[in-house]
Amino acid sequence: MQEIRVAVRSGAGACAIADCRCWSDACADSLFCRDRTETRGRMLNTDPRTHAASLPKSAVLVPHSAAPWIGFAALLSLALFAIDTWWPQFGWIARPLVWLGTLFHELGHGIAAIVLGGELVQLAVYPDGSGVAMHRGAYSQFERALIAAAGPLGAPLAGLAFFLALGHRYAARLLLAALAAFLVLALLLWVRNLFALGFVLALVLGLVLVAWRGNDRVVLALTAFVAVEMSLSAFTRVDYLFSSGALTGAGSLPSDTQQIADTLGLPYWFWGGLLALLSVVTVAVGLWISGRKSSSG
Structure with missing residues (x-):
């Protein structure tokens, strides 16, 4: 069925x-x-x-530490967060980062559904920063919960991948190129609303440009910035983890944590706290690994 x-x-x-x-x-x-x-x-x-x-x-040359790039990315991310919080009239400056976090969030749902034997039907990202991933399949209760949890964990896991790439000579450039290729696949198969099509296409062009023509400093700076931004994504929208519903471009729908509560029991705020903790652990692992690579380099 x-x-x-x-x-x-x-x-x-x-x-x-x-x-x-x-x-x-x-x-x-x-x-x-x-x-x-x-x-x-x-x-x-x-x-x-x-x-x-x-x-x-x-x-023999000691590879340049990733720490300065991570520090720079963290300061820039905090500045953008402050602008969005205290000067909302300039919030449009940070809005593309919200769309990027939402994109990884929805891709997390979709990839989990595919891995568990389902089908990702379509994916949408809206100008207000909301998004929807529609999938279908015959899932168990636990599998439904996993798919719901994969959304909030999608951005931190993407951040972890970018942290891992910071310590290798070619990995950062290859990761940017691989992400561009995957997003092209997403454009062809899943992205359907006009706004998301334009945003993802612009993102692909930017990634290809940096991966192909960017010098080492630009590649490392972008990789560190994406790593930090995706890691912080779960915390800048932490209110979503502790809500039972969400108002999206597709209407009012139950939140991911409410969906988990509906399938496994316990209140949605319990699952929100657990997902927040897992996000913290994911970010800590990424920072620890990149720090070890910097110190051992």
Whole structure:
């Protein structure tokens, strides 16, 4: 027997120039170090790579720490949050970040439904920051609860993936390109409302531009910013976790936590607290791993 369910969300290793302490093959493809190695090679009248080969292993470049990029992203995110909170007339500046969080939220519902044997019918994101993911399938009570929980956890899990990518030479660029490819698939298969089509298309173009043409600093800065923003997404809209209903562009619908309560029992605010705790743990793991990579680099 088939049933249709609706999941909703309510609206509301680059090298810095100063850090280039050697000219090794490991860093030769970095945009900044490539320029510096060529300059140094001309000054020494030697080929930069030949010069690098003559250096002792102890002189191999230490990858640039991700910590400054995370710190910068955190400050920028807090500034945008303050603008949206205290100067709502300028809230449009931060609005695209709300849409991005909603997109990952709804994709979380959809991916969970597909993994559990269902079908994602369509996905919508609305200008007010709300969204809807419609899916269908024959689910058990527990599976319905998992699909509902996957929405609030979608953005923090995406943030975790971006944190993991910060510590690797190529991973950040590859992740941006992979995300662009996945969003193209979403455009073709699931995104149906006009606003979401325009937003996701613009997002794809921006990701492709940065992944293909952006220098290392731009790639790391964007990766860190998305990691921080997605990690904070669950907390900037924490009121949604502790509400029984949501007013969306598709009408008034039960919240994700209320859907979990309807299937597993216990009040919706219990499940909201549990999802908030899981989001905190996810963010902490991402910060811990990126910090270890920075210190071990």
